[in-house]
Structure formats: structure tokens, C-alpha cells
Amino acid sequence: MTVLLDLLNDDPRKREAAAVRHPEKAHRPDTPLARKPEWIRVKAPGSAAWRETGAILRGGGLSTVCQEASCPNIGECWEKKHATFLVMGSVCTRACAFCNVATGLPSALDPTEPERVAEATAKLGLSHVVVTSVDRDDLEDGGAGHIAQTILAIRAACPTTTIEVLTPDFLRKEGALEKVVAARPDVFNHNLETVPSLYVTVRPGARYFHSLRLLQRVKELDPTIFTKSGLMVGLGEGRNEILQVMDDLRVADVDFLTIGQYLQPTRKHHEVVRFVTPQEFEAFTTIAYAKGFSMVSASPLTRSSHHAGADFERLREKRLAASR
Numbered sequence: 001m002t003v004l005l006d007l008l009n010d011d012p013r014k015r016e017a018a019a020v021r022h023p024e025k026a027h028r029p030d031t032p033l034a035r036k037p038e039w040i041r042v043k044a045p046g047s048a049a050w051r052e053t054g055a056i057l058r059g060g061g062l063s064t065v066c067q068e069a070s071c072p073n074i075g076e077c078w079e080k081k082h083a084t085f086l087v088m089g090s091v092c093t094r095a096c097a098f099c100n101v102a103t104g105l106p107s108a109l110d111p112t113e114p115e116r117v118a119e120a121t122a123k124l125g126l127s128h129v130v131v132t133s134v135d136r137d138d139l140e141d142g143g144a145g146h147i148a149q150t151i152l153a154i155r156a157a158c159p160t161t162t163i164e165v166l167t168p169d170f171l172r173k174e175g176a177l178e179k180v181v182a183a184r185p186d187v188f189n190h191n192l193e194t195v196p197s198l199y200v201t202v203r204p205g206a207r208y209f210h211s212l213r214l215l216q217r218v219k220e221l222d223p224t225i226f227t228k229s230g231l232m233v234g235l236g237e238g239r240n241e242i243l244q245v246m247d248d249l250r251v252a253d254v255d256f257l258t259i260g261q262y263l264q265p266t267r268k269h270h271e272v273v274r275f276v277t278p279q280e281f282e283a284f285t286t287i288a289y290a291k292g293f294s295m296v297s298a299s300p301l302t303r304s305s306h307h308a309g310a311d312f313e314r315l316r317e318k319r320l321a322a323s324r
Helices: 012-021 048-059 074-079 113-124 144-157 176-182 196-202 208-221 239-251 278-290 308-323
Strands: 084-087 128-133 162-166 187-189 226-233 256-261 295-298
Touching: 048 074, 048 113, 084 113, 084 144, 113 144, 128 144, 128 308, 144 162, 144 176, 162 308, 176 208, 187 308, 196 208, 196 239, 208 226, 208 239, 226 239, 226 308, 239 256, 239 278, 256 278, 278 295, 295 308
Parallel strands: 084 128, 128 162, 162 187, 187 226, 226 256, 256 295
Antiparallel strands: none
């Protein structure tokens, strides 16, 4: 059976829970709810494999962005035992208007977390693992050292597993990026999320050109690392703005672009201005490849880590073919 996941239920208890989870959004006026179109449909989770994945994660005391960010693909991914680890806790120091991760004062880093992530990677049998994190502006290095330790722990426990990290921007954290790059992930991902004109309202704690420079700097430090970035659409951006972001990313030598539809977690989050059609996503794919990206994933339900392993294999094959 195929159903549409309802992430915008008007149950008062859910509203109260959302206010606790997002205290900075509690007093914002409600934004209107847009009815989801037919092409945004996912299977309800609940298979035996899905439950097994959840049990492994709970047993390791681990958080995932699949849960914390209310990813619509959780049923599909967990059924395949694919999960994206969320390290450094599940509370973020920032309050982006699109994000469903809780905001507040995070707890101290857990030094055992890197090993627990590595153990879960082995138990899930992941050939490609994605590790992301909350923003930790409270830490001197933004948590870069902890991410690096997680990479090293996975390498030690699962030497054949390829590793993709989706990092914060490390804004005003001197030397932080270098720590992560020195640990040599196979893929370094940092999402621009939206176009520059919407940063003030959508991603107020970040700076567009700093994020762009972060991605460019990765290639300067280690050209062998694949770089990746993603955009959400439907937030009110213009088509030409999206094309300009593509150009900016290519100037920064980014290899892989993802584009997906923004879905509103609660009434207190940024509204969905419009739903982009599958045909428009196909057009973005064609244009992005024409602009020189080695890999493009663009669809309504595309997310940064969705099908990341399969996409990485194609990306690696393209590099090998080009080198022959």
C-alpha cells in the first residue's frame, strides 16, 4: 500500500511537541499548508528489515538524520538497512527555517560515539556510509575533530566501506575544515540548501559565499576527494537563481549536485511556496550535466543521502573512465 506521510498533522499534542523542539519558532505566525501533489508519495515504513535497522540504531544509542529531519525516504532506506548517522547529538545550535532538527543548547560530545557509529556501520553491512551532524557553534572547532574521529573509527572497523560526510559550514572556526579533510573521507558534502537571496529568511545563521568557498577549499586541500552539494526548491527561488547556483558550484569544482523538493515539517516552518514538477526536475538534471557536473540527482524526493552509495559508485566509475 502506498500512502502520503502526513508530517503536518494538526494534533494539539504534536503542536506542543513541536514548540518544545523548536522554541525559536514557537511564537512565529503559522504558515499555510500546501496540499502535496500526487507525485510526492512514499511507502509507509514498517517492514521487518525496517524494524531491524531501527533496533540496531537504538542498540547503539545513535541518532539519524532520517528521524530527526523527518526524511520522507526513511521507509525505503531503512528497509535496505541504509541509515544516515547524525553525530554530535540531536540538538542544533542554529534555527534554520526549513529544518526539523531540534534547536537548543547541545550536551557535551560523547567520546564513545565514533566507535558506536563504526560498530553500527559494520552491523548494517554498509558498503557506503553517510555521516552528518548538527551545527555545533558552541565548540571551538565546530565539531570537526569529532567528525574526523568518526571517519577514522569507521575506517578501522570497516576498511572497505566508503565514507561520505555531510558537514556544517564551520563558520568562523579556523582550521576546522582541514581536520576533516585530513581524515580523507571519500565524499565531502556541504549543502548550500537554497539560493543567496533567501539565506536571510531560510538559512540565517549561514553565509552563502562562505559555504561556497568551503567546498572549493576541499578541492584545493585534496583534489582526490569528491565534493557534493544540494539545493531545496519550492522555497520561493527563481529559476535563474538556481542556474546561477549551479554555475557557482561548478566554479568551485563541485562534482555532485542534488536537488529536491522542500517539504514543510510544521506550520511554524517556512511555507512551501510551490511544488516543482517532475518535468522541471528532469530539466534541471539536463542543464546541470551540461554545465559540467559529474553526477546529478534531481527529483521531488531527492535528499543528500538518498541512494548515496549507488550514486557514489557511478561517480567513481566516471572518474576511472576519464582517467583511462
